[in-house]
Every structure is written in C-alpha cells, then in structure tokens.
Amino acid sequence: MRWSNLFTPTLREAPGDAEAASHQLLLRGGFMRQLHAGHYSMLPLGWKVHEKVAKIVRDEMNAIGGQEFLLPAMHPKALWEASGRWDGMGDEMFRLHDRSGTEVGLGMTHEEVFASIATEINSYKTLPQIWYQIQWKFRDEPRPKAGLLRVREFAMKDSYSLDLDHAGLDANFDKHHDAYVRIFDQLDLAAMPVEASSGAMGGAGSIEFMVPSPSGEDDVVRCPDCDYRANVERATSKVTPITDDPPPAEPEKFPTPGIRTIKALEAAGAPATSQMKSMIMMLDGKVTIAVVRGDQKLNIQKLQDSTGAIDLRPATPDETVEHLGARPGSLGAVGVANDIAIYVDASLRGRTNLTTGANEDDFHYRGVDIERDINVAEYIDLREVQAGEHCHVCGATLEIVRCIEAGHIFKLGTKYAEAMGAQVLDADGKMQTIVMGSYGIGIGRNMAAIAETHYDEKGLVWPASVAPFEVVLTVMNMSDSDTVKAAETLYDELRAARIDVLIDDRDARAGVKFADSELIGIPYRVTLGPRGIKDGLVEFTERKTMQTEEVALGDIAAKVIATLV
RNA sequence: CGGGAAGUGGCCUAGUUUGGCUAAGGCGCCUGCUUUGGGAGCAGGAGAUCGAGAGUUCGAAUCUCUCCUUCCCGACCA
Known part of the structure; x- marks a missing residue:
C-alpha cells in the first residue's frame, strides 16, 4: 500500500468525547469514526486490524474442526418465543416490524438459529459438530462505552458445539478453551480464564477470558498464590467465623433516631459484622428481601443467578414503605410476612445476637438470632468478595483486578436443542436431545483490548500479528x-x-x-x-x-x- | 432508566458570568514560493445557519422553555 493513496485521517488531538486510551488512539490514528453512540464506521486501517483479528480466530476455530456458517442477523419472533427469550431478553433486543406488520428481532446471539438447523441432524453418527460464524450482532445496550469496548452493533465469532452427551460437551468445551488460549496468545492479550456467571444464557458452567485493564467493566477476584480466578459475580472467599455472645430470649427493639446507615449504627455500638443489611428487591415483580452482613455488599448477579429471576431491581422507596412499613435505613427481615421471600447470605447462617432494622422508622432490633427470629427462605451466596479477603482454596489474600471480557464460553446443555426439538437417535435407537455449548469472542472488542494494552506516549504499538501493516x-x-x-x-x-x-x-x-x-x-x-x-x-x-x-x-x-x- | 458533564468550521479551544459591530485563535485543508532526518517558514484562500425549535429583546453563541445528541458514574454483556 502507498501512503499517498491511503485514507487514514490522523488527528493531532483526540476528540473531546473520547476518554479511554483505545478510543482516543483508534480515532486519532484514523482507524474508525463514530456514527452514533455504540456504532462505529471502520475505516480502511481499522478494518484491516479487525480482519486480522478475525483471521486468527477463524484459523483457530478451523483447527479444532469448526465449520464456518453465515446466519441472518434478522430473526423471526417465533424462533425466539420457542426458547422463551423473546420476552427474556427484554429491552436489549432490537425489535422491528416488516411491512406486513410481522415482528422480527435483530439477533443478539444465535443459539436459536443454530439449534433449529441442528434439527436436521438425525443420527448420533453425525455428532459431534462444531459450527461457527463471524457475524454481526445487535444489542440495544443501555450504555455503549469507551469506543469499541462496548457497542450496539459488532462482529462476534460465535461457535456452538453439538454433542450426544455431556461428556462430549466437556470435550468440546475444553477444545474451545484451548483454542481461546491460543487465540489470545496470538493477539498478545494477557487473558486469564475465570469462573463466570452464565447470566441470560443459562446453562451449567461458563468461563470468561479476562484481560486486565483499567478501562474494563468487570471485576475479577484473583488469588496471587494459587490459580483461583473468578468474576465477582461468582467468586467466593473464606469467611472468618464469628462467635456471637448468646442472644437474649427475644429480640429487643430499641430507638435509633436519625440512624439510617450501617456506619451510623456502628457508631451507636453495633459492629458492622454484627449487623444485617436488608435490601428490598423486586424479582419479576415480587417483593423479596436479600440480607448480607453489615460490612458486606450484595452482588445482584448472584441473587439473580440463584433465584432464576429475569427482571430484577431494587424496590423503590414507595414500594418499600408499602410492603415493609418503613423507609430504607430502618429495614429488616424480622417478623416479615410469609409471602415475602427472604434470602440470606450463607455467611450469616447460625449467627445470633445481630442488629437489624425493625421496619419502623427510627427503630432497630438487637439480639436477633437468625434461625429463631427470621423466616429464611434459603441461605445462598449473595455477598460480593472484597479485596483483602482470603482465598477459599489456599488462604492467600485475594486481589481484585479490573478487566475487559474478551471471550466467554458456556456449557449450555439441552435448553435450546430441547426448545427447537433437536434430537438424534443414539446407538441404542433411543431419542436423545443434543447437548450444546456456546462460545463467543467479540472481534472489535478484542481489537480495542489490544489497543488498550499496547500503546505509549507516541501512539499505538500493535503486535505484528494484527498490525494494519507489518x-x-x-x-x-x-x-x-x-x-x-x-x-x-x-x-x-x-x-x-x-x-x-x-x-x-x-x-x-x-x-x-x-x-x-x-x-x-x-x-x-x-x-x-x-x-x-x-x-x-x-x-x-x-x-x-x-x-x-x-x-x-x-x-x-x-x-x-x-x-x- | 437514575445521577453528573457537555454540544461553537474536519479536530482542539476562546467568547456565554455582565446580550451589542463582519463569531476569534491554533491544528488540519487549498494555491504559490521556499524548505526537506522529528508534526517547518512566508503570502494568499476556502470552510460555521454557534446541536434543533420556540420565546424574551431594538439586538441572542450569550437570557428563558422544550426537544435532540454525545460523554462519564451506576443496573446489563462479547
């Protein structure tokens, strides 16, 4: 290529609305331009890098036996209704009508379409299969961010494994895991595999590949001594056991005028570790109380994962008053009506002599014995791991690292195959539902992740593998x-x-x-x-x-x- | 959607508080000359309905209202 003929409008100064390093440099270098929030035009240089990243991904997918497809971006409503995700995806799915009024959606991912194609597999002899594509996804993100790091329209490599049984899925999952390691190695990204929440995808297990970067959006718990790494949405840590003094015969209500926070209550004599923080949440429209220890933080994703709720949000102050009779700051789970589910973080199990709100403004209870005084629906892991806590595997002090999610692999199981009726006859002539896995890498996001980790005061420093020119x-x-x-x-x-x-x-x-x-x-x-x-x-x-x-x-x-x- | 900030030639900014003449400067762009190892110099030039609409006023980039857009922080995800 001759530079005299190359269209790459470089800028001396970064546009004012770019903050992240990759965003600024990709604009300054003339790699891309924003069309509107979350939508970027790839200019020749940007497209070259994008396609080099895509080629590395494609080569590795082919190397594990993947077969490349290209599926439509626009999907019929019925397909997504069959999996239950037409409603499940909520506002994140772009939806539109064609001229006859028929509703269609723009694909956010392609489990449904691939599973529907998989109905044409009739025999176990055709399995296993790995199918993939590099294709455009549309997601109506509530907040696009940092240039290419989070957009509403992007190329994703999505692959899907099809197997007769879970052992086969495990094998294909491992193949993808290894392929991803090789991909990130070639992209010169220090991606670490971490345990992750499966979120809206459903399924049995998932691993995210996380690139440490201050521009990232996820926090990963990392053990410096062993190989424990997990997204905070899933991470656990060792809890130091606390022995309480014996509780009084029954909880004692006491006045706490003006006290609305854990901190204030602590100043009034109740250690945060002996307080219950009660958060009123709406789970699919139902009032629910989530309780963690006073010094801990509720992780909403954990609550969502363990309850299976689709729509989950904190209750409004009005709803709180309506259902509990008090405003935030004086809330608790003692004596709450049976129709409100109470989920308590597992680390509070067996605690006695705790302090919590009395559901009456300006009053709290002390001497609360969880087992005795609270109608716990279930003890589940709800708290978010904090830096400085200890690894539950080896006991070392955990650290929290901000990361970019560069890839995510899921063991889906039979959810989509079942919904689409993708079944095969096994060697015994019995009908079996195909077991699926799903595996994604965002091409543009990886390009941004590379930029985010490869630059100096003069500009970008691409690895030769993806550089626009060598x-x-x-x-x-x-x-x-x-x-x-x-x-x-x-x-x-x-x-x-x-x-x-x-x-x-x-x-x-x-x-x-x-x-x-x-x-x-x-x-x-x-x-x-x-x-x-x-x-x-x-x-x-x-x-x-x-x-x-x-x-x-x-x-x-x-x-x-x-x-x- | 909640909270915060901001929209002035392609890019970065000044001007807005306290309304006042043809909207200013730098970068970039075009022409000519000159220069040729770290974003050169000189001369000339093009390019802006000051985000949009309405209002107040003799007069609006500046004041008021409505709307739009973008960025940042939170709830979602590759």
Whole structure:
C-alpha cells in the first residue's frame, strides 16, 4: 500500500468525547469514526486490524474442526418465543416490524438459529459438530462505552458445539478453551480464564477470558498464590467465623433516631459484622428481601443467578414503605410476612445476637438470632468478595483486578436443542436431545483490548500479528531520486515476499511521517534517506522499543523478512 | 432508566458570568514560493445557519422553555 493513496485521517488531538486510551488512539490514528453512540464506521486501517483479528480466530476455530456458517442477523419472533427469550431478553433486543406488520428481532446471539438447523441432524453418527460464524450482532445496550469496548452493533465469532452427551460437551468445551488460549496468545492479550456467571444464557458452567485493564467493566477476584480466578459475580472467599455472645430470649427493639446507615449504627455500638443489611428487591415483580452482613455488599448477579429471576431491581422507596412499613435505613427481615421471600447470605447462617432494622422508622432490633427470629427462605451466596479477603482454596489474600471480557464460553446443555426439538437417535435407537455449548469472542472488542494494552506516549504499538501493516518504509526525501529508487525496490521485494508493507511516499516532512507511523503503531519501520543511502545504509526501527539499528541496503529485505516470518 | 458533564468550521479551544459591530485563535485543508532526518517558514484562500425549535429583546453563541445528541458514574454483556 502507498501512503499517498491511503485514507487514514490522523488527528493531532483526540476528540473531546473520547476518554479511554483505545478510543482516543483508534480515532486519532484514523482507524474508525463514530456514527452514533455504540456504532462505529471502520475505516480502511481499522478494518484491516479487525480482519486480522478475525483471521486468527477463524484459523483457530478451523483447527479444532469448526465449520464456518453465515446466519441472518434478522430473526423471526417465533424462533425466539420457542426458547422463551423473546420476552427474556427484554429491552436489549432490537425489535422491528416488516411491512406486513410481522415482528422480527435483530439477533443478539444465535443459539436459536443454530439449534433449529441442528434439527436436521438425525443420527448420533453425525455428532459431534462444531459450527461457527463471524457475524454481526445487535444489542440495544443501555450504555455503549469507551469506543469499541462496548457497542450496539459488532462482529462476534460465535461457535456452538453439538454433542450426544455431556461428556462430549466437556470435550468440546475444553477444545474451545484451548483454542481461546491460543487465540489470545496470538493477539498478545494477557487473558486469564475465570469462573463466570452464565447470566441470560443459562446453562451449567461458563468461563470468561479476562484481560486486565483499567478501562474494563468487570471485576475479577484473583488469588496471587494459587490459580483461583473468578468474576465477582461468582467468586467466593473464606469467611472468618464469628462467635456471637448468646442472644437474649427475644429480640429487643430499641430507638435509633436519625440512624439510617450501617456506619451510623456502628457508631451507636453495633459492629458492622454484627449487623444485617436488608435490601428490598423486586424479582419479576415480587417483593423479596436479600440480607448480607453489615460490612458486606450484595452482588445482584448472584441473587439473580440463584433465584432464576429475569427482571430484577431494587424496590423503590414507595414500594418499600408499602410492603415493609418503613423507609430504607430502618429495614429488616424480622417478623416479615410469609409471602415475602427472604434470602440470606450463607455467611450469616447460625449467627445470633445481630442488629437489624425493625421496619419502623427510627427503630432497630438487637439480639436477633437468625434461625429463631427470621423466616429464611434459603441461605445462598449473595455477598460480593472484597479485596483483602482470603482465598477459599489456599488462604492467600485475594486481589481484585479490573478487566475487559474478551471471550466467554458456556456449557449450555439441552435448553435450546430441547426448545427447537433437536434430537438424534443414539446407538441404542433411543431419542436423545443434543447437548450444546456456546462460545463467543467479540472481534472489535478484542481489537480495542489490544489497543488498550499496547500503546505509549507516541501512539499505538500493535503486535505484528494484527498490525494494519507489518512494516512501513519511510522515505525521508521524495525529491532525492536515489532514495526513492531504493525504497521502491525494497517495496517490491517485500511485497513479493508477501510482507504487508506500507511505503510512505507522501511529499511530507520527515517529522510528519515519523509521527504518523508511530501513531498508527506499525511494528517495524525502515527509514530511507539520502544521508544513509549515499553510504548504502538504511535504518531499521522497532516500534515497541524505538531501538534503531543501521542495516546495509543490500541486507534490509532479508532482515525484515526474517523478523516477520 | 437514575445521577453528573457537555454540544461553537474536519479536530482542539476562546467568547456565554455582565446580550451589542463582519463569531476569534491554533491544528488540519487549498494555491504559490521556499524548505526537506522529528508534526517547518512566508503570502494568499476556502470552510460555521454557534446541536434543533420556540420565546424574551431594538439586538441572542450569550437570557428563558422544550426537544435532540454525545460523554462519564451506576443496573446489563462479547
């Protein structure tokens, strides 16, 4: 490619509404432009990187036996009703009507479509299968974010495994796990596999691949000593047992005028570890109380996962008053009517002598014995792990790392196959429902994750595997015919060797050419100028280290090829 | 959807508090000359209904109202 013919509008300054590093640099380098919130146009340079990422993913999917498909983005309503997700996906699904008034949805993922195709498999002999595509997903995200990190329209590699049984699923899951490790290795992303919540996908188990980055949106609990890693939506930690003093015969109500917070109550003599924090939640329209220890935080995803609720939100102050008779700050679960489910964090099991709100403004109870005084529906893991707690595996002090979710693999089980009627006859002639797995990598998000972790004060520093070009030939003076001739010869040689080479043949000053090539992050640069050409020398610079060495003009082609191939 | 911030040529900003002449500067862009190893210099030039609409006023980028859009923090996800 000739830079004189390349459309890559670079900017000296980042547009004001870009904050994340990847967002700023991808805009400044002319890789992309925003059309509106959550929708980006890929410019030639951005598309090149995108497609290089996609190729790495595609090659690894093919390597584990994946077969590539291309499915429609627009789906009939009936298909999603069959799986129960037409309603389950809520506002996140884009929906529209065709001219006859028929409702359709834009695909957020393709379990339903692939499962419906899988109905054409009739024999166990056809299994296992791995099917995949790299295709556009649409999600009406409530809040698109940080450029390409979270958008409403994006290319995803989604693959699906089809097996006769769970052992087969496990094997395909592991294959994907290994393929993902190889993909992230080639993308030069330090992605760590972590235990994850399955969320709206359903299913038995899932692992997320998480790239540490301050621009991420997920918190991962990481043990520094063993290999325990889990999303906070799922992570657990060791709880230091607390022995309570024996409780009084019954809870004692006492006045707490003006006390509305755990902290204030602590100042009034009740340690946070002996308080119950009661949160009133609406689960699919039903009032529910979730209780954690005073010093702990409720993780809503955990509540959702363990109750199976679809629509889950904190109750409004009005709802709280209506159902419990008091406002937030004086709420508790003691003596609450039977029709309100009370879920209590497992770490509170067996505790006695606790303090909690009395459901009467300005009053609390103390001396509460959970088993005795509260009608607990279920003890479940509800609390969010905090940094400094201890690993439940090895006891080391846990840390919390902010991460970008680069990939997610799920063991789906039979949910979608069952909904679509994807069944096969097994070796015994019995009908079996196909067992599925589903595996996703967002291409654009990975591109952003690479940018987010590969830059310096001069600009981007792409790994050669995904760089828009592998090497740039920077011609210092376009009016010096010897220099131009040497550059053109080298350009032809490198192209013949299938190197992705860019020649900067613009009639611009050296400083501009250097700055641009550094901004767009081409991993290697050959600098050709009259000064060196005179002595038969050129310069070879590595973007990452900015180290330069002089190389004889006659050797440079071989040097570049050896470095890149 | 709740909370916060902001919309002025392609990009970054000033001007808005206290309404007042042709909306200013830098970068980028075009033409010419000059220059050619780190975003050059000189001269000339193009480019803006100041997010949109309504209102107040002799007069609105500036004040009022409504709406739209974007960004950031929370509830969702690759």
